[in-house]
Amino acid sequence: MDYILQILGPMLDGTVVTLQIFFVTIIMSLPLGLMLALGRISRFKLLNSGISIYIWIFRGTPLMLQLLFVYFGLPFIPVVGEVLVLTDFQAAILAFVLNYAAYFAEIFRAGIQSIDRGQYEGAKALGMTYSQLMRRIVLPQVIKRVLPPLSNETITLVKDTSLIYVLAMNDLLRTTKALVQRDFTMTPFIVAGIFYLIMTLVLTYGFQKLEKRYAIYDD
Structure with missing residues (x-):
């Protein structure tokens, strides 16, 4: 017990770094994912095709590869490497946001396209603009429908934050491994596992409350 307290x-401190990556990624990737989803279903073929390629690339390659490319590869690209100088934290955020925005985009796209076309036609008959239709009719329903997949991706994000280990950032996992190597004991791994379980438990509880809340509104 004394060792655990020690x-x-x-x-x-490592958990704080993990949570920083998590919260900044969520705050930035959710709205970006929504915008990508709207562009993905737009009638502009060039925009649609560009976003489709973006989603294909970031969903089809490992997140660790994307982290390594952003941190080590971007500086070697002419002009980009001179203008875009990133710290390890900024590189991690950029890679995580671009990756998770691609996943969230597909979740939002599926949710938007699941809305009955009759509601679009009814809103158009009432004289609503596209933005009014999305804000007042479509998105409130989409939020409820996408909560389960959003919950899964958010919990996955908590675990994926451990990948910033490759950038030598002192997150929870890197700190844990350093303690294990220093003290020759597996106890830090057990404590780290408990920390991750607590974080995912809090997220699971929060999403369950949200799902129940929307279910009450439907009733």
């Missing part, structure tokens, strides 16, 4: 300090 390592809690550095492990909590």
Whole structure:
């Protein structure tokens, strides 16, 4: 017990880095994913095709590869490497946001396209603009329908934050491994597992409350 109390300090510091990556990624990737979804279903073929390629690339390649490319590869690209100088934290955020926005875009697209076409026609008959239709009719229904897949992706994000280990950032996993190598004990791994379970438990509980709330409104 004394040893656990001793390592809690550095492990909590690592958890703070993990949570920073998580929250910044969520805050930035959700609206970006929604905008990509709207562009994905637009009638502009060039925009639609460009976003489709973007989603294909970021969903079809490993997140770790994207992290390594953003951090180590971008500086070697002419002009880009001179203008875009990123810290390890900024590189991690950029890679995570671009990756998760692609996944969220497909979730939102499926949710939007699941809305009955009659509602679009009814809104058009009432004289609503496209933005009014989306804001007042479509998106409120989409939010309820996409909550389960959003919940799954959000929980996955918590675990994926451990990949920033490759950028030598002192997140929870890297701190844990350093403690294991220093003290020759598996206890930090167990404590880290508990930390991750607590974070996913809080997210699971939060999404369950949201789903129940929307279910009450439907009733």
